[in-house]
Amino acid sequence: MCLAIPARVTRMLDDDCAIIELDGVQKEISLALVDDVAVGDYVIVHVGYALGKLDPAEAQKTLELVRAMSLVTDDTTPL
Amino acid sequence: MSAPQARTKRKFGRPLNFKRGVIELSHGSGGRAMAQLIDELFTRSLSNPWLEQGNDQACLELPAGRVAMTTDSYVISPLFFPGGDIGSLAVHGTINDIAMSGARPLHLSAGFILEAGFPLRDLRRIVDSMAAAARAAEVAVVTGDTKVVERGKADGVFINTSGIGVVPEGLQLSGNLARPGDRILINGTIGDHGVAVMSKRAELDFEVSVESDSAALHDLVRVMVSAVPQMRCLRDPTRGGVATTLNEIARQSGVGMTLEEAAIPIKPEVAAVCELLGLDPLYVANEGKLIAICPPQYAQALLTAMTRHPLGRRSAVIGEVAADQPHFVRMHTAFGGSRVVDWLSGEQLPRIC
Amino acid sequence: MKYIDEYRDGVAARGVAEQIILEAKPDRVYNLMEFCGGHTHAIYRYGVQDLLPDNVNMIHGPGCPVCVLPIGRLDMALSLADRDGITVCTYGDMLRVPGSGGRSLLQAKAEGADIRMVYSAADALKLARQHREQQVVFFAIGFETTTPPTAVAIQGAQAQDLDNFTVFCNHVLTPSAIANILESPDVRELGTVPIDGFLGPAHVSVVIGSQPYEFFAREYHKPVIISGFEPLDVLQSILMLIRQLNCGRAEVENQYIRAVSRHGNLKAKRMVAEVFELRRQFEWRGLGVVPYSALRIKNRFAKFDAEVRFDLSYTPAKEHNGCECGAILRGVLQPIDCKLFGTACTPETPMGSCMVSSEGACAAHYIYGRYQAAAGTA
Numbered sequence: 001m002c003l004a005i006p007a008r009v010t011r012m013l014d015d016d017c018a019i020i021e022l023d024g025v026q027k028e029i030s031l032a033l034v035d036d037v038a039v040g041d042y043v044i045v046h047v048g049y050a051l052g053k054l055d056p057a058e059a060q061k062t063l064e065l066v067r068a069m070s071l072v073t074d075d076t077t078p079l
Numbered sequence: 080m081s082a083p084q085a086r087t088k089r090k091f092g093r094p095l096n097f098k099r100g101v102i103e104l105s106h107g108s109g110g111r112a113m114a115q116l117i118d119e120l121f122t123r124s125l126s127n128p129w130l131e132q133g134n135d136q137a138c139l140e141l142p143a144g145r146v147a148m149t150t151d152s153y154v155i156s157p158l159f160f161p162g163g164d165i166g167s168l169a170v171h172g173t174i175n176d177i178a179m180s181g182a183r184p185l186h187l188s189a190g191f192i193l194e195a196g197f198p199l200r201d202l203r204r205i206v207d208s209m210a211a212a213a214r215a216a217e218v219a220v221v222t223g224d225t226k227v228v229e230r231g232k233a234d235g236v237f238i239n240t241s242g243i244g245v246v247p248e249g250l251q252l253s254g255n256l257a258r259p260g261d262r263i264l265i266n267g268t269i270g271d272h273g274v275a276v277m278s279k280r281a282e283l284d285f286e287v288s289v290e291s292d293s294a295a296l297h298d299l300v301r302v303m304v305s306a307v308p309q310m311r312c313l314r315d316p317t318r319g320g321v322a323t324t325l326n327e328i329a330r331q332s333g334v335g336m337t338l339e340e341a342a343i344p345i346k347p348e349v350a351a352v353c354e355l356l357g358l359d360p361l362y363v364a365n366e367g368k369l370i371a372i373c374p375p376q377y378a379q380a381l382l383t384a385m386t387r388h389p390l391g392r393r394s395a396v397i398g399e400v401a402a403d404q405p406h407f408v409r410m411h412t413a414f415g416g417s418r419v420v421d422w423l424s425g426e427q428l429p430r431i432c
Numbered sequence: 433m434k435y436i437d438e439y440r441d442g443v444a445a446r447g448v449a450e451q452i453i454l455e456a457k458p459d460r461v462y463n464l465m466e467f468c469g470g471h472t473h474a475i476y477r478y479g480v481q482d483l484l485p486d487n488v489n490m491i492h493g494p495g496c497p498v499c500v501l502p503i504g505r506l507d508m509a510l511s512l513a514d515r516d517g518i519t520v521c522t523y524g525d526m527l528r529v530p531g532s533g534g535r536s537l538l539q540a541k542a543e544g545a546d547i548r549m550v551y552s553a554a555d556a557l558k559l560a561r562q563h564r565e566q567q568v569v570f571f572a573i574g575f576e577t578t579t580p581p582t583a584v585a586i587q588g589a590q591a592q593d594l595d596n597f598t599v600f601c602n603h604v605l606t607p608s609a610i611a612n613i614l615e616s617p618d619v620r621e622l623g624t625v626p627i628d629g630f631l632g633p634a635h636v637s638v639v640i641g642s643q644p645y646e647f648f649a650r651e652y653h654k655p656v657i658i659s660g661f662e663p664l665d666v667l668q669s670i671l672m673l674i675r676q677l678n679c680g681r682a683e684v685e686n687q688y689i690r691a692v693s694r695h696g697n698l699k700a701k702r703m704v705a706e707v708f709e710l711r712r713q714f715e716w717r718g719l720g721v722v723p724y725s726a727l728r729i730k731n732r733f734a735k736f737d738a739e740v741r742f743d744l745s746y747t748p749a750k751e752h753n754g755c756e757c758g759a760i761l762r763g764v765l766q767p768i769d770c771k772l773f774g775t776a777c778t779p780e781t782p783m784g785s786c787m788v789s790s791e792g793a794c795a796a797h798y799i800y801g802r803y804q805a806a807a808g809t810a
Contacts, residue, residue, distance in 0.1 A: 002431070002432050002470055002575060002578065002633070002634070002636060002661075003357045003430060003432055003470070004577065004634075004635040005354055005355055005436070006435040006436065006691075008434070022351040022354065022355060022433060023347040023350065023351035023433050024287060024288065024347060024348035025285055025286070025348055025351040025352050025355060026285065026286040026287070027284065027286070027355065030554060030581075030584065032584045032703075033580050033581070033697065033699060033700040033703065034697065034699065034700075035699055042434070042435055044635065044638055044691050046431070046577050046578065046581070046635060047431050047523070047551065047552045047553065047578060047581050048551055048552030048553075048581070049552070049554075049580065049581040049584065051577060051580070051635060051638045051639060051700065052638040052639070052691055052692075052696075052697050052700075053691075054690050054691050055689070055690050055691070056690075058689045058690040059435055059438075059690035061689065062660075062665075062668075062687070062689060062690055063438055063439075063444075065668070066444050066447070066448060066664060066668055067444065069447070069448055069451050069668065069671060070444070070446075070447025070448055070451055282549060282550065282551065282555065284551065341442075347433070350433070351433060354433065354436065356551075359477075405802070407802075407803050411479075412442075412477075412478045412479045413440065413442050414440055414441075414442050414445050414478040414479065414480070415442040415445045415446055415479070415482070415483055416478055416479020416480055416481065416482035416483055417479040417482050418476055418477060418479045418800065419799050419800055419802070419803045421799045424528075424779040424780050424790075425528050425538075425780075428524035428525070428527060428528070428549065429524040429549070429551060430523070430524050431523045431524070431525055431551075431574065431578065432469055432470070432523075432525055432574065432578075432789075432791065
């Protein structure tokens with residue numbers, strides 16, 4: 001459940017609103033549920049509202065962890 | 080659209096007011112107002128010898144061969160969208176249905192159902208666009224009809240077009256001819272039309288610069304047929320998208336299909352809109368795309384011919400036909416797994432979950 | 433699409449999949465429940481199960497708000513839509529779901545009811561502002577993700593003093609549903625426990641944080657991995673679950689660390705708490721009546737509560753006798769164990785909750801499983 005997409009904030013508007021961009025698609029969303037969002041931040045958008053901010057450092061860490069996981073073969077004892 | 084034969088400048092007194100005038104019930108009642116509409120709009124814009132004869136039918140000389148015939152009705156909201164409008168769409172769509180038999184489209188009919196109150200200016204824009212599309216495709220709208228319904232009983236304008244064309248000697252294209260091992264090709268990116276139309280629907284409220292792919296495909300088909308007359312089947316993946324068309328062919332031919340997700344061309348913006356709205360681009364409508372199925376040994380020649388045509392620059396081989404009893408369309412995902420690409424249950428709606 | 437495409441990468445997926453095969457012990461079975469429809473969707477849309485060994489089973493949980501909304505609640509929305517002067521706004525997901533007698537909102541619309549699909553609660557509010565003569569009811573469904581936007585809309589209606597906007601609130605709570613599954617005798621009883629661990633919600637957890645799941649890990653000794661909804665997230669989380677199970681751990685781990693913190697979105701939680709309060713009980717389609725599992729609008733905002741303004745009351749609708757959705761949602765039965773599956777109950781004519789949306793366990797199995805079954809016999 002809960003279709004939500006990370007998208008980049010490109011412009012701040014009045015009334016706690018902002019324009020987000022996703023590969024050439026622009027949409028107005030509400031920032032009423034989040035604090036301290038700035039242009040350039042990635043937010044998680046659900047039904048036209050930002051639910052939270054995406055942490056780029058953690059995103060990178062997850063990908064590195066994925067890579068590391070695939071390389072681990074020594075410290076496991078199958079069977 | 081039986082138009083009076085002789086045209087004089089002041090036959091109807093005051094000319095139609097294309098700036099502020101609207102369609103009235105009298106424009107469909109068979110009287111003078113209707114004759115004026117036909118004369119000053121339809122016949123003038125779509126002009127060709129058959130219409131100008133002003134008869135209730137067109138009498139046509141057809142070249143020898145099998146005749147392909149089709150009909151389609153066009154209802155679309157909004158009427159004007161990036162890359163086209165209901166007028167050009169009504170010409171392209173019917174030409175394409177003819178062309179998918181391999182036939183050269185020759186003549187169209189056009190029936191208009193107009194809602195009282197519809198602005199004449201918009202109607203002229205639609206008819207002019209229809210005329211331009213027909214001219215560009217070298218196809219004539221040879222007969223027509225106009226009806227007007229009360230306000231509130233239609234959505235501005237509905238158009239029905241029928242068409243006929245002649246199939247080249249010896250050519251046999253049909254949805255039941257796909258065989259295991261055949262290759263599946265498409266002439267470009269998927270979902271452009273559906274996304275372009277959605278982008279102009281008020282309730283969805285997003286901005287994207289994607290144009291409808293609405294186009295007449297008969298010239299591309301001509302090139303394809305002459306390069307690979309051994310083709311099995313052509314079909315245009317309109318409503319229901321590529322997924323629906325492939326399921327139809329799979330069922331008709333009693334075969335399965337296997338697609339390669341990574342090979343299917345899609346514009347990033349179209350993918351992004353689908354992502355935002357929770358739609359699957361395989362089910363989004365196209366109006367200038369065709370699916371071609373051909374024996375494997377001809378796939379490269381067909382692809383080469385297609386990519387040389389302006390309407391096929393981004394053509395690709397997207398999968399192959401498989402022997403498969405339950406006639407499933409499957410797809411190898413770019414992620415490395417596989418999924419079934421099933422028939423759609425009902426209309427595809429934007430979702431939140 | 434940045435932060436999306438990287439998590440759909442086939443090469444990375446192969447690496448993780450190989451590691452899962454390496455680490456999953458062949459002498460045991462791993463029954464893992466993905467609670468959310470979002471995970472179910474990723475699993476079948478990207479073919480994640482093809483990358484898993486046979487002894488790793490994914491059980492599709494009840495995390496699809498469309499599926500778990502009981503028919504009786506949908507009937508209430510339909511009855512509102514049938515009244516003159518009322519416009520019902522709802523998300524596209526709800527439109528096709530059949531209510532009593534098979535009648536859906538889409539069908540009611542065809543019969544003349546004023547029903548609008550909206551993308552956002554804010555759109556419903558806007559409609560009310562533009563049409564002050566019309567009563568606009570927002571038919572709100574969803575978990576903790578979709579609840580905060582509804583709270584914002586209600587507060588907006590109050591700020592603008594709108595007297596023609598109400599919300600028919602059907603927001604439900606994820607932890608209560610997980611607890612209900614774990615508490616059910618057939619799951620709890622030793623020896624028949626079919627669920628070894630959970631993939632926890634992605635976007636629900638963005639709002640509520642990872643902390644609420646710590647109780648499950650402790651109390652029921654089940655590991656929970658908060659997992660993103662992209663297929664690589666799902667695969668990585670499965671490996672994390674297997675690792676915990678292999679060494680007997682039962683902890684909450686956060687794979688979706690790029691968006692989920694321990695305490696979640698405090699501002700969103702505060703706004704929800706201002707507007708909503710717990711219902712003593714709420715019926716879930718497939719799970720039955722679950723205590724403290726849903727929200728209702730507080731008295732302070734009763735003016736915006738459609739149930740109050742239009743004096744609605746709930747009458748449970750009867751589900752089909754043969755429907756096994758409850759047992760399927762708890763992982764006790766498979767879709768094919770249900771007599772109705774694929775015969776009376778199909779995506780075109782859904783009888784039970786699991787067939788209602790494409791994220792439901794039965795609908796997903798109908799589409800994907802049929803192929804596997806066919807391929808197995810071919």
